[in-house]
Amino acid sequence: MLDHGGNLDVAVKRFGGSLDDWIDLSTGINRRPYPVGGLQSRSWSALPSRSDIESLHEAARQAYGTAAPVLATAGAQAAIQLLPRLAPRGQAKILAPTYNEYAAILNAAGWSVEEVAGPEALAGADLAIVVNPNNPDGRRHDPAKFLALLPTVGRLVVDESFADAVPGLSLASEAGRPGLIVLRSFGKFYGLAGLRLGFVLGNEADVAAFDGMLGPWPVSGAAIEIGRHALLDRNWASETIARLSREAMRLDNLAKDVGWRLIGGTPLFRLYDAGDARAAQARLAGARIWSRIFKDAPGWLRLGLPGSDEEWARLAAALSR
Amino acid sequence: MLDHGGNLDVAVKRFGGSLDDWIDLSTGINRRPYPVGGLQSRSWSALPSRSDIESLHEAARQAYGTAAPVLATAGAQAAIQLLPRLAPRGQAKILAPTYNEYAAILNAAGWSVEEVAGPEALAGADLAIVVNPNNPDGRRHDPAKFLALLPTVGRLVVDESFADAVPGLSLASEAGRPGLIVLRSFGKFYGLAGLRLGFVLGNEADVAAFDGMLGPWPVSGAAIEIGRHALLDRNWASETIARLSREAMRLDNLAKDVGWRLIGGTPLFRLYDAGDARAAQARLAGARIWSRIFKDAPGWLRLGLPGSDEEWARLAAALSR
Numbered sequence: 207m208l209d210h211g212g213n214l215d216v217a218v219k220r221f222g223g224s225l226d227d228w229i230d231l232s233t234g235i236n237r238r239p240y241p242v243g244g245l246q247s248r249s250w251s252a253l254p255s256r257s258d259i260e261s262l263h264e265a266a267r268q269a270y271g272t273a274a275p276v277l278a279t280a281g282a283q284a285a286i287q288l289l290p291r292l293a294p295r296g297q298a299k300i301l302a303p304t305y306n307e308y309a310a311i312l313n314a315a316g317w318s319v320e321e322v323a324g325p326e327a328l329a330g331a332d333l334a335i336v337v338n339p340n341n342p343d344g345r346r347h348d349p350a351k352f353l354a355l356l357p358t359v360g361r362l363v364v365d366e367s368f369a370d371a372v373p374g375l376s377l378a379s380e381a382g383r384p385g386l387i388v389l390r391s392f393g394k395f396y397g398l399a400g401l402r403l404g405f406v407l408g409n410e411a412d413v414a415a416f417d418g419m420l421g422p423w424p425v426s427g428a429a430i431e432i433g434r435h436a437l438l439d440r441n442w443a444s445e446t447i448a449r450l451s452r453e454a455m456r457l458d459n460l461a462k463d464v465g466w467r468l469i470g471g472t473p474l475f476r477l478y479d480a481g482d483a484r485a486a487q488a489r490l491a492g493a494r495i496w497s498r499i500f501k502d503a504p505g506w507l508r509l510g511l512p513g514s515d516e517e518w519a520r521l522a523a524a525l526s527r
Numbered sequence: 528m529l530d531h532g533g534n535l536d537v538a539v540k541r542f543g544g545s546l547d548d549w550i551d552l553s554t555g556i557n558r559r560p561y562p563v564g565g566l567q568s569r570s571w572s573a574l575p576s577r578s579d580i581e582s583l584h585e586a587a588r589q590a591y592g593t594a595a596p597v598l599a600t601a602g603a604q605a606a607i608q609l610l611p612r613l614a615p616r617g618q619a620k621i622l623a624p625t626y627n628e629y630a631a632i633l634n635a636a637g638w639s640v641e642e643v644a645g646p647e648a649l650a651g652a653d654l655a656i657v658v659n660p661n662n663p664d665g666r667r668h669d670p671a672k673f674l675a676l677l678p679t680v681g682r683l684v685v686d687e688s689f690a691d692a693v694p695g696l697s698l699a700s701e702a703g704r705p706g707l708i709v710l711r712s713f714g715k716f717y718g719l720a721g722l723r724l725g726f727v728l729g730n731e732a733d734v735a736a737f738d739g740m741l742g743p744w745p746v747s748g749a750a751i752e753i754g755r756h757a758l759l760d761r762n763w764a765s766e767t768i769a770r771l772s773r774e775a776m777r778l779d780n781l782a783k784d785v786g787w788r789l790i791g792g793t794p795l796f797r798l799y800d801a802g803d804a805r806a807a808q809a810r811l812a813g814a815r816i817w818s819r820i821f822k823d824a825p826g827w828l829r830l831g832l833p834g835s836d837e838e839w840a841r842l843a844a845a846l847s848r
Contacts, residue, residue, distance in 0.1 A: 424601065
């Protein structure tokens with residue numbers, strides 16, 4: 207099992223308390239979720255119909271600004287799991303450092319995996335993988351560079367799990383081009399990671415291949431009903447982008463006051479050089495605030511944004527201690 | 528796309544009305560679902576933690592009566608999709624006729640697939656597949672026969688999607704034996720198919736293989752919270768078994784009155800020889816009641832049980848017309 211953010215069990219085991227005592231800032235999941243109202247009873251009881259699923263796909267196309275084929279998956283992770291099966295085993299190149307599941311899954315499936323430092327070095331790969339904006343460092347790449355790269359690789363996977371809050375980076379409108387696969391996460395920006403919803407955008411053949419691997423009914427009725435509603439609510443999205451952008455600066459200011467250097471980030475999370483990240487994590491954990499640190503980068507500490515005044519106050523107090 | 532029960536779009540397209548006008552008896556999904564209360568906000572917003580998932584697994588072990596490794600999946604279907612990847616391609620034998628996804632998925636993955644008529648003929652298969660009780664004809668097999676078969680096959684998959692209401696048939700207590708894989712569906716008996724929840728029971732290596740293929744967070748927070756609660760509620764289960772068994776007889780009596788012959792069934796669905804099943808389906812569709820018919824068996828009509836007095840009355844009226 208790889209190390210991920212969001213597994214509060216580890217925090218509880220090491221530092222005590224119960225799950226509900228903790229403020230989990232170890233992920234980039236928005237802590238002010240899209241409001242979930244009551245669901246139609248059909249969403250719980252019935253198998254999702256084709257028309258329900260199709261209406262979710264249509265909402266995703268509108269939200270992401272694409273006319274390409276779209277497929278709902280049980281989180282972006284469910285699509286990532288299938289990447290090694292999309293083509294015969296070959297050479298994968300990953301723009302690194304990034305989300306650690308890519309290398310692990312491709313290695314486990316027998317692919318040859320190379321981590322590269324810049325987009326140009328992706329050329330020649332059978333499968334090239336980029337996360338834009340990147341996790342955990344927030345690095346942003348000009349999407350035009352990726353389009354230029356497209357003819358030089360077998361397939362290019364652009365993971366846009368954190369692109370909702372920086373929509374200018376998205377290649378969703380270019381989806382449909384041969385070889386281009388765009389992955390979107392629903393749960394992070396909408397703050398509903400427990401719903402398990404994400405999307406694959408691609409050309410007809412690739413989306414059909416994912417569809418065949420996942421089979422009928424890959425997402426829940428709740429994901430369909432809530433997802434459709436949320437994706438069509440563009441007001442909520444633009445207000446949330448504005449709020450997250452403001453609050454990311456607020457977090458940076460708190461961090462600066464304790465001497466942490468901003469490495470990068472997106473409006474959903476920030477990565478700091480905290481000097482001794484382990485000690486910083488332990489200090490925050492004393493106030494039951496969970497953060498993410500990284501084995502290979504002893505200074506790095508990643509923080510999501512608090513979701514309420516009370517959470518901001520607890521974080522500020524913990525940092526100033 | 529294969530033909531399945533539960534796709535009301537087809538009914539609406541052919542016979543009119545809106546989805547909510549119809550009583551869907553085309554599946555074996557219990558129409559009196561386990562009551563869904565309010566959920567913890569964490570179930571919507573957070574990534575499911577390992578301890579949450581483990582507590583669901585423990586509830587499943589208790590409900591199914593096994594000490595074996597268990598893995599939650601997004602419906603039994605999600606596990607079925609992965610069967611071709613559990614072992615190198617070889618010879619699959621399926622006890623037929625049965626759920627049509629097995630042959631389709633194995634064929635698509637390049638397996639050699641043979642449909643056989645009796646359990647004895649499964650011997651020698653690399654992958655043997657049985658559904659017990661069977662769908663759509665309700666055929667019940669003595670599980671001891673399957674245990675005897677186990678040493679003669681590579682792996683034996685026992686799909687117990689409809690076994691909740693006939694628990695004596697289950698091999699769950701034997702799960703853990705090398706080569707034995709038991710699949711359970713949560714959504715059918717608990718009437719919550721939209722939740723997408725099912726389980727794989729098997730030995731450690733096989734369950735770990737499914738786990739690796741599915742990756743972290745394969746089921747939703749709602750599925751974990753509701754599933755755990757429902758699986759531990761043994762009173763609801765025993766009352767539901769008793770009710771379904773009574774009402775299955777009630778359905779048989781209605782069918783008998785219109786001259787349909789019972790072929791078989793489980794307490795969740797009944798299969799009748801309706802003579803001209805297409806005409807019978809159209810007659811029911813006139814009252815916005817959807818049923819399942821079968822291309823290769825022109826007399827067969829499968830019906831689930833109505834869920835309320837109003838639904839029973841509508842069915843009785845439609846049949847007596």
